[in-house]
Amino acid sequence: MIAGLRLRDLPPSGQCLELKHLQPLAILPVEQSHQKLVQQQLEGLAAQTGTPRAIVSDEGSDLRGGIQRFQETHPETAQLSDIAHFGARRLKRRLEKNARWQAFVHQVGQTKFETAQTELGLLTPPRQRSKARFLNLEGLLSWGTNTLAVLDQRPAAVLQYVTVERLEVKLGWLREFRVELREWSEWQALTKAAMARVRGD
DSSP, X not given: OEEEOOGGGSOOTTSOOOGGGOEEEEOOOOSSOOHHHHHHHHHHHHHHHXXXXXXXXXXXXXXXXXXXXXXXXXXXXXXXXXXXXXXXHHHHHHHTTOHHHHHHHHHHXXXXXXXXXSTTGGGOOOOOOSSSGGGSHHHHHHHHHHHHHHHHHOOHHHHTTSOHHHHHHHHGXXXXXXXXXXHHHHHHHHHHHHHHHHXXX
């Protein structure tokens, strides 16, 4: 689906663009999307509406490539990213090749497998999404931080279900990531604050 609005209909300066401002321009169902097809779709729509001043997308590879192809014949069109995906890509750039992050995610996966459907189920890590993972870091990082607090404080509400020894065996590895969890959580919080600022929340 492609939605849009005319420049003259943009909300006044200081007011965020919202879904209610947009009108549907085209619904183009496809079984498989790729750059050349996206370019063709944009060219077809531009022939009806005029060349767009800017195109905002989540910058999936098919969209990004298709828009770049479109820009080759329409250099006056800018390519923009929505703030949520912009922030997620910045987090991805910082974390994806970070050896400590990779080790953390590996341990999380193992812990989920070892604690699900056991007495430690209440402390099982959240499911990690295969897509849009870096858009959904808050739950995983909160789990790590909160579970560390359980390890440190050993609340009676938890110890009525599980022994201290079992906690340490299955979750004690989190202590090795205390510093990183604090840092990663700060990055995520900063990204979230930037998104709220841009969206006018």
